[in-house]
Amino acid sequence: MIKWTTTTGVIWNRGCVMANKVVISAVNIRKEYVTKKHFLTGKTKEKYVAVKGAAFNIEEGKTLGIVGESGSGKSTIGEIVGGLQKPTYGNVLYFGKNINELSKEEYLDYRKSVQFIFQDPKGSMDHNYKIFDILSMPLLTAKIARDKNEAEKLIDEMLMRAGLDLSIKKKYPTEISGGQCQRAAIARALLVNPKLIICDEPVSALDVSVQAQILNLLRELQRQLNISYIFISHDIGVVNYMSDTILVMQNGTIVERGEAKDVLLRPKEAYTKKLIESAFMN
Amino acid sequence: MNKTVELKNLHIKAGDNTLVNKTSLTIEEGEIFGLVGESGSGKTLTAKAIIDLLSEGLSYRADEIITAGKNMLTASREEKREHIGKNIGYIPQNTVFYLHPMIKIKNQIGDGYIHHMNKTRKEALEKAETLLSKVGFKSPRTVLNYYPWQLSGGMRQRCNIAMALMNDPKLIIADEPTTALDTTVQRQVMELFRTINEEMKLSILLISHDLGLVKNYSHSLGVMYAGQIVESGYTNTVFSNPRHPYTRLLIKIIPSLKIKKSQPLTEIPGFVKDKGRDGDGCLFYNRCPQAMDICKKYAAEHIDDKMDHYYRCNLE
Numbered sequence: 001m002i003k004w005t006t007t008t009g010v011i012w013n014r015g016c017v018m019a020n021k022v023v024i025s026a027v028n029i030r031k032e033y034v035t036k037k038h039f040l041t042g043k044t045k046e047k048y049v050a051v052k053g054a055a056f057n058i059e060e061g062k063t064l065g066i067v068g069e070s071g072s073g074k075s076t077i078g079e080i081v082g083g084l085q086k087p088t089y090g091n092v093l094y095f096g097k098n099i100n101e102l103s104k105e106e107y108l109d110y111r112k113s114v115q116f117i118f119q120d121p122k123g124s125m126d127h128n129y130k131i132f133d134i135l136s137m138p139l140l141t142a143k144i145a146r147d148k149n150e151a152e153k154l155i156d157e158m159l160m161r162a163g164l165d166l167s168i169k170k171k172y173p174t175e176i177s178g179g180q181c182q183r184a185a186i187a188r189a190l191l192v193n194p195k196l197i198i199c200d201e202p203v204s205a206l207d208v209s210v211q212a213q214i215l216n217l218l219r220e221l222q223r224q225l226n227i228s229y230i231f232i233s234h235d236i237g238v239v240n241y242m243s244d245t246i247l248v249m250q251n252g253t254i255v256e257r258g259e260a261k262d263v264l265l266r267p268k269e270a271y272t273k274k275l276i277e278s279a280f281m282n
Numbered sequence: 283m284n285k286t287v288e289l290k291n292l293h294i295k296a297g298d299n300t301l302v303n304k305t306s307l308t309i310e311e312g313e314i315f316g317l318v319g320e321s322g323s324g325k326t327l328t329a330k331a332i333i334d335l336l337s338e339g340l341s342y343r344a345d346e347i348i349t350a351g352k353n354m355l356t357a358s359r360e361e362k363r364e365h366i367g368k369n370i371g372y373i374p375q376n377t378v379f380y381l382h383p384m385i386k387i388k389n390q391i392g393d394g395y396i397h398h399m400n401k402t403r404k405e406a407l408e409k410a411e412t413l414l415s416k417v418g419f420k421s422p423r424t425v426l427n428y429y430p431w432q433l434s435g436g437m438r439q440r441c442n443i444a445m446a447l448m449n450d451p452k453l454i455i456a457d458e459p460t461t462a463l464d465t466t467v468q469r470q471v472m473e474l475f476r477t478i479n480e481e482m483k484l485s486i487l488l489i490s491h492d493l494g495l496v497k498n499y500s501h502s503l504g505v506m507y508a509g510q511i512v513e514s515g516y517t518n519t520v521f522s523n524p525r526h527p528y529t530r531l532l533i534k535i536i537p538s539l540k541i542k543k544s545q546p547l548t549e550i551p552g553f554v555k556d557k558g559r560d561g562d563g564c565l566f567y568n569r570c571p572q573a574m575d576i577c578k579k580y581a582a583e584h585i586d587d588k589m590d591h592y593y594r595c596n597l598e
Contacts, residue, residue, distance in 0.1 A: 069464040177553055207320035208491065212535045212549040219546065234465060237537040241547065264539055276539075278469040279494075 020059035022096070023195050023228050024081055024114070029054045029090035031076050031252075050076045051087075052252045058196060061222065063229040065243030065260065067236055067275065073252040074232045078198045081230060082114045112142050115189035119201035121181035125173040132169040135159075135188050142192050154191060162187040163217060179210035186217065196228045203238060215242060236279045240264050248272045284311040286453050286485040287332055290346040293560075294327050294509075296339060300560035302327050302509040309453070314479055314486045316500030316517070318493055318532075322554055324509040325489045329455050332487075333366050350452040367398040371446025373439075375458035380442060381430040387441055388426035395448040406448075413444040417474055436467035443474065447482075454478075455487045460495070472499050493532055497521055502590070505529050508555050508565040515591035525584070525593040527570050564595065572597060 029051055036046035051073040058064050058081075066074045079085045081092055083099060092099045094110045102110060118124040125134050135158075136151040145151035156166055162183045173181055182202065189197050199218070203211040215238065222229065231242045239246060239260075246263045248256040248271065256269045267273045287309040294302040302324040309315040319325045330336050332349055347354040350369040354362060374380045382390055392406025401409075407426065414422035417440040430438055439459060446454055456475065460468040476499060479486055490496050496503050497517060504514035505528065513526040524530045534548045541547075552569040559565060564581040567573050577596055585592045 069466060179553065207554075208493070208532065208535055209320060209550040210553070212547040213551075215537075216546045216549055236465075237539065237541075240539055241537040241541055241543060260543075274466060278465040 020062065022057045023060055023094070025057045025093045025096075026055055026077070026081060027091045027093060029077070029080055029087045029092070031073070031080060031085065032088045050252050051080070053090075054247075054254055055090075056247060056254075056257070058228050058230065060195070060228055061226040062244045063222070063231050063242050065231045065233070065239040065246040066249060067233065067239050067246065068249035069234065069275075071251075072249040074249055075200055077249075078116075078200050078230055078232050081196075082116055082198050083111060084116075108142075112192045113195040115192065115194040115197050117182070117185050117189050117197060117199045117202045120205050121178055121185050122173050124185055125181065127172060127174050129172070130169065131171055131173065131176075131184055134173070135169075135184070135191060138188065138192050144192060155187075158187045158191050159184075161190075161221070163213075177210075178206055179213065182206060182210075182214055183217065186214070186221070190221065190225070190227075194227060196230065198230045198232070200232045201234070202231075204233065204235070211238070218242070236264060236276055248275065285309065285348070286311050286350055287315075287487070288346060288348040289328075289332060290344060292328065292331055292342060292344040292347070294324070294331060294336070294340055294342045296341075299557065300509065301340070302331075302342075303559050305506075305509070305511050307504050307511060307514065309485050309487060310502075311452075311485060312479070312483045313501040314475070314488055314499055316488045316490060316496030316503035317506060318490060318496050318503060319506030320491060320554060323506040325506055326457055328506070329457060329487060329489055333370055333372070333455065334362050335366075335372075364398065367394060368449055369452045371449070371451040371454040373442050373446050373454060373456040373459050375461055381438060383429065383431045385429070386426070387428055387430065387433075391426070391441065391445050392448065394445070398449055409448060410444065413447050414441070416447075416478075417441075417444045418470070435463050436471065439463060439467075439471055440474070443471075443478070447478070450482075451484060453485045453487065455489070457489045458491070459488070461491075468495075475499065494536060505532070509559045510565060510594065511592075512566065512595070513591075513593040515586075515593075519591050523591075525591070525597070526566075526595045527572050527597070528566050529593075531571075 030053055031051040033048045033050060034044050035048050037043065038045055054077055056064060066077060068074050076085065080087050099110055132155065135155045136148060139145040139151045139154060145154055155169065159166060159168065164180060164183050168176060168180065168184065203214050206214060218229065221227065231239060233239045243260045245258065246260050247254050248263065248269065250271045256263055256267065256272045263272065264276060267276060285308050290306045292302060292305040293300065305328055317325045317328065327336065331342050332347060334354055336342060344355065352365050357365065388407060391410045392403065395401055395406045395409065396403060410426065411422045414425055419425050419440065433441065460471050463471060472495065475486060478484065488496065488500055500517050502516045503520060504511045507528050513520060513524065513529045520529065524533060531548060531550050535550065537547060550569050555565055563579050564577040567577045574596060581594050582596050583594050
C-alpha cells in the first residue's frame with residue numbers, strides 16, 4: 001500500500017508489500033514557463049506555473065485517469081512523464097531509476113516503453129506518408145524489425161488486433177475516417193511493445209458511436225498485453241470507465257486523488273463536486 | 283401555439299451527392315429545440331437551410347420552409363436578407379473566428395443593429411451595454427473596450443450571445459455553442475440560454491452532438507442520422523420511450539458514473555454512410571442490431587399525433 005502526502009509530494013511506503021510493479025513514478029514534479037524576461041540580463045520577471053508538486057505512481061497493467069479543465073496542467077504532466085518536456089523541479093522515475101541518470105541503452109528503452117496517443121488522430125500523422133510507412137518507421141528506427149518484410153508481418157498482426165482492414169496500409173491518413181485513424185495511431189503506439197501509453201484526450205475528437213469502439217479496444221488490449229495507461233480527459237464518464245485511480249487537477253495542483261469509485265461517487269473536494277455536477281450524465 | 287420554424291421535406295445536394303434527405307421539423311414559439319447527431323449527419327446544413335445561408339455549390343429544395351412567419355421559398359433575395367437580419371440570431375461554434383480579433387467589441391457588436399434597425403451608434407452602444415450585463419458581465423462598459431483576443435472563450439461566447447440578441451430576434455440558432463468550452467463554463471452558458479428562453483420567450487434551435495446536454499435543456503428534440511431525422515418529439519417522451527434503435531444505442535453508449543466497469547461498453551459497429559443517402563431504405567440498416575430484410579428497401583414512418591412523437595423505423 002502506498003500513501004501520499006499531497007503538499008510536498010513525497011512518496012512513502014507504509015511497510016507493506018506492493019502488489020504490483022511500479023512502471024513510472026513522478027516525484028514532486030513542478031513545471032514553470034517563463035512568460036517575461038528582462039530584456040538585457042535575461043532574468044525571469046514573470047513565470048507561469050503549470051504543474052505544482054505532482055506525485056503519483058503508475059502500476060503495471062493499471063490505468064491512472066487525470067481529469068480537470070483546460071489549462072489545469074493535465075497534458076503537461078503527460079508530456080513530462082513521457083519525456084517530451086523536462087520538469088523544472090522534481091524527478092520522473094522509470095522502474096525506480098531517475099530518467100536523467102539512465103545510460104544510453106536504458107534511455108532508449110524508456111523512450112520505447114512510453115508511447116503517446118493524441119487527441120487529433122489526423123494531426124498526429126504525416127499526410128505525405130502512407131499508413132504502412134507511418135507504422136513501419138518506429139519499428140525500423142527502434143530496430144525491432146530488421147527490414148520492411150519483417151515489419152510488415154508485425155504491422156499486419158497489430159492492425160488486425162486494432163480491428164482494421166489490411167487494405168488500410170496503402171492509404172493516406174486523409175483518406176480514412178477519424179475512428180480508423182485513431183485505431184492506426186493505437187496500433188503505432190503498440191508496435192514497439194510499450195509498458196505505458198499516455199492517452200491525451202484520445203476520444204474527444206471522435207463521435208460517440210466511435211468513442212465506445214476505441215474505449216473497448218483500449219481496455220481489451222490492456223487485458224491482453226498488461227499495459228498501463230495514463231488516461232487524460234475532461235469527460236468524467238469516460239475517465240471513470242477507463243481508470244483504476246483518478247487524479248483531479250485544478251490550476252496545476254492535484255486537489256483530489258484516489259480510487260475511481262471513491263473520487264467520483266463520493267467526492268470530497270468542492271471542485272470535484274462542481275466538475276461532476278457540470279457534466280451532463282444520463 | 284404558433285410555430286417559429288416549419289420545415290417540410292428538405293433535400294440538400296452537393297452536385298449529385300445527397301447530403302440531407304427527407305428532413306422535416308417544426309419549432310414552436312418559445313421552445314428550445316435540440317438537434318442531435320454525429321458529425322456529418324447534416325445538423326448544421328439543416329439549420330443553414332432554414333436561414334438560407336448554405337454555401338455555394340450546395341443546392342436545396344423543400345416543400346415548405348417558413349421561418350419566423352415568412353415563407354422563405356417565395357421571398358426574394360433582398361426580402362430574405364432583411365427578414366433574417368431582423369428576426370434571427372446566429373451563434374456559431376467557433377468563438378475564435380467569429381469576432382474580428384483586431385476590432386474592439388464596441389465597434390462590432392452593434393453593426394447588425396445599426397444596419398437593420400436604422401439606429402445610431404450611440405443607441406446601439408446603450409443597448410449593447412444592457413445586453414452584456416444581461417449575459418452576466420458585471421462591468422459591461424469595460425468589456426466593450428476590449429479586443430476579442432483579450433477575452434476568454436466563455437466570455438467571447440457570451441459576447442456572441444449578446445450580439446445575437448441585439449435585434450430582439452424571434453429565433454436563435456446556436457450551432458454547437460459550448461463545444462469549445464470547458465464543462466463548468468458550458469454549464470454557465472447553457473443556464474444563460476435557459477434564462478434567455480424563459481425571460482424573452484424566444485425560440486432556440488440548439489445544435490449539439492451531446493445527448494446529455496440536449497436532454498437537460500431542450501423541450502423537444504430531433505435525432506439526425508446520415509442526413510435524416512430518424513426520431514423526434516418531446517424530450518421527455520423520446521427519452522422515456524425511445525423507438526428508433528439508433529436513439530436507444532445513443533442513450534446507452536455514453537458512459538455514466540453508474541456503469542459496471544467489468545463489462546465492455548455497448549458499441550455501434552461500422553461507420554456513418556456518407557454516400558447513397560437518397561434511397562428509400564433505412565440508412566442505419568448496416569449498423570442496426572435489429573435490422574430486417576425489409577429495412578433495406580423501405581423504412582416506415584410513424585407519427586403519434588397526440589404526443590408528437592415521430593420515428594422512422596420498421597419496428598413496431
